[in-house]
Amino acid sequence: MEQNKDINQFDIPLAKRTYLSNTNSTLIKKLLILSPFLFLLFSTVVWRLVKNIELRTLDNFNFQAEENHDHRILGHLPYNEISKEKLVLIEPNIEVHIDMRDSLLKMREEAKKEGVYLVFLSGYRSINLQNDIFYNLKSIRRQEAAERARVSAPPGYSEHSTGFAIDIGDATQRDTDFETEFENTDAFKWLKKNAAKFHFKLSFHKDNKYIDYEPWHWRYEGSIEALKVFETSNREL
Numbered sequence: 001m002e003q004n005k006d007i008n009q010f011d012i013p014l015a016k017r018t019y020l021s022n023t024n025s026t027l028i029k030k031l032l033i034l035s036p037f038l039f040l041l042f043s044t045v046v047w048r049l050v051k052n053i054e055l056r057t058l059d060n061f062n063f064q065a066e067e068n069h070d071h072r073i074l075g076h077l078p079y080n081e082i083s084k085e086k087l088v089l090i091e092p093n094i095e096v097h098i099d100m101r102d103s104l105l106k107m108r109e110e111a112k113k114e115g116v117y118l119v120f121l122s123g124y125r126s127i128n129l130q131n132d133i134f135y136n137l138k139s140i141r142r143q144e145a146a147e148r149a150r151v152s153a154p155p156g157y158s159e160h161s162t163g164f165a166i167d168i169g170d171a172t173q174r175d176t177d178f179e180t181e182f183e184n185t186d187a188f189k190w191l192k193k194n195a196a197k198f199h200f201k202l203s204f205h206k207d208n209k210y211i212d213y214e215p216w217h218w219r220y221e222g223s224i225e226a227l228k229v230f231e232t233s234n235r236e237l
């Protein structure tokens with residue numbers, strides 16, 4: 001057994017070497033004969049690749065051109081859902097994107113120092129929750145989707161799914177929560193004057209042609225990710 005093993009170990013590499021060098025010389029001969037054809041084949045492949053890249057660039061260009069167009073549904077722009085690991089809980093039931101947490105809490109602190117009490121009503125909302133809100137409220141209010149969309153985003157089209165949106169109320173006037181009358185509260189007046197310092201901005205102004213005025217709904221634009229998320233929306237303003 002020992003001996004057989006030794007012979008095998010010696011024999012196999014030697015056999016391999018002979019075989020390989022034979023193949024190499026035949027291969028070189030074949031290559032020399034075939035070289036004009038190979039050159040032709042190679043050129044064809046390169047030409048096709050270049051053509052493909054050109055086509056793809058053209059496709060991208062068309063796609064971008066389309067991107068500049070409206071992707072709205074009932075006036076709302078599409079938004080992806082934030083990945084769970086970027087969400088932080090700032091108080092029971094209120095989750096936001098980690099990028100905006102500090103700024104948001106600081107804003108509430110600063111307002112408090114001036115005797116204005118901000119209350120957070122709604123932060124991140126999953127697309128599933130948005131689905132419930134949109135379709136349930138629509139049937140409760142017996143509204144058509146188009147009417148409903150003026151006051152609520154269809155699922156997949158809400159700024160709340162990005163974690164960068166926050167609905168704010170006035171702690172001393174809770175009857176104005178989610179109401180246009182919120183604009184008459186001290187909280188709103190303070191926000192209008194100071195929110196920009198904390199990188200917050202009103203998403204749906206009075207003159208918004210698609211969606212009803214929402215004085216309570218603010219979005220954060222103080223990080224690169226947030227700016228990217230709202231780029232299309234800002235471009236169209």
Ligand SMILES: [Zn+2]
Binds near residue numbers: 165166
């Ligand atoms: Zn909102």
